């Protein structure tokens with residue numbers, strides 16, 4: 001199968017929601033997958049064609065190309081062949097939007113001949129459309145049609161493990177194609193300009209289509225392409241870090257963008273324990289950490305829920321950015337590329353370990369069930385983190401905009417027994433990027449405006465980022481295990497209802513120094529009851 005047929009087959013695969021982008025590349029007959037040379041080439045064509053599909057498809061329809069050339073692009077294609085619609089799409093992309101404005105195939109290949117018969121008209125129609133829309137160049141079509149994704153700036157995080165901020169700016173503003181550093185933020189930034197992010201010192205903000213794949217600082221890990229919102233959790237976690245306090249856990253680390261930011265915020269010193277459960281994603285994590293020159297990260301392929309809190313007595317801060325629905329991610333097309341190694345032309349990380357599919361409406365019941373499962377897993381992660389004996393700060397984040405995974409998880413976490421036993425509460429706004437205007441939604445937090453102010457939301461299309469949510473749990477003093485046990489047994493005497501609630505939620509057994517599990521607490525309660533019964537019997541006998 002040739003290159004165009006492979007790309008069209010991959011798009012068919014994505015259109016019919018048959019699986020992940022990697023699966024789509026495999027379906028296109030590329031044995032080496034998306035990481036091989038051919039795979040990368042096909043993947044790039046798939047993404048670029050999808051970006052311009054809102055222009056290319058109507059253009060082709062206005063010229064009735066599928067109809068006029070139906071012999072070459074039949075409605076019904078033989079089994080295993082790509083659909084005519086998507087074959088035409090990728091060919092039109094290369095003719096009208098590729099660098100060389102050429103279809104890279106033999107002039108005698110019938111599909112190319114068919115498209116070339118209409119090339120002059122197609123180009124003329126595109127110019128007309130460009131003028132009508134007042135666009136300065138045809139690449140601006142990418143921004144058309146309320147394409148929120150294409151309006152999100154390209155955020156460059158300066159990785160201080162490799163290069164310092166001033167040196168990076170000096171590199172960027174010199175060389176053969178220098179960028180111009182401007183003082184005033186404008187959204188989206190003008191091409192070939194950039195400005196300092198108004199909220200995060202480590203970030204520089206560029207025009208959305210800026211490419212860094214040829215940039216030497218990108219190649220050596222000095223530049224990390226990371227959506228602004230995705231930088232918030234590490235920043236909140238590491239607020240007022242003095243280097244002496246203790247160690248850090250990143251409970252859900254791959255692909256490692258937040259881990260490497262934490263590492264840099266620690267000056268590449270101290271220790272970060274990075275957990276990643278998935279075998280495949282762990283490999284990506286290792287590569288990303290090496291590329292970002294993280295020397296203070298101990299990565300483990302392990303399930304955070306199975307970690308024993310008592311084994312991490314020095315850990316004072318924990319980041320949890322668990323799997324979520326990814327409903328906040330709008331630049332789905334760039335996101336197709338974001339898979340560890342393939343980050344060159346992307347601005348946002350892959351923030352879900354779900355197989356990647358093009359967004360399509362989901363049945364309400366299916367969605368509710370999926371969110372329910374995700375939310376209980378997310379809560380379980382927070383409850384586990386709350387048991388770490390020296391922990392005093394837990395940051396919980398998602399790239400979801402659904403209340404079920406955001407405020408409601410926070411509320412449930414605040415009401416869980418671990419929060420009560422260990423004295424966890426929500427950090428106030430002053431500790432959670434106070435200058436970020438958009439906060440949580442009080443309505444989802446039982447109307448509590450103070451709680452809502454303590455968390456952060458990002459809304460795609462309005463905040464120049466993907467959709468995101470960040471919260472931070474704190475406790476004043478890390479209490480000793482003995483204190484906690486004493487407190488717990490007092491509470492147990494007082495509150496039977498909480499135990500039955502715990503049963504419903506279900507917490508994993510833990511054999512560490514943290515609080516005893518619900519089942520062992522229940523056993524204790526039963527023992528106490530038996531003891532009481534026994535003593536009353538004894539009294540009666542006497």
Ligand SMILES: C[S@@+](CC[C@H](N)C(=O)[O-])C[C@H]1O[C@@H](n2cnc3c(N)ncnc32)[C@H](O)[C@@H]1O
Nearest residue numbers: 252254255256257258276277303304321323351
């Ligand atoms: C949303 S992604 C994390 C993204 C990462 N924080 C970053 O910024 O690059 C969630 C990750 O957590 C991992 N994960 C989910 N449950 C886990 C668990 N119980 N223990 C460890 N890793 C887990 C998933 O495999 C996935 O790689």
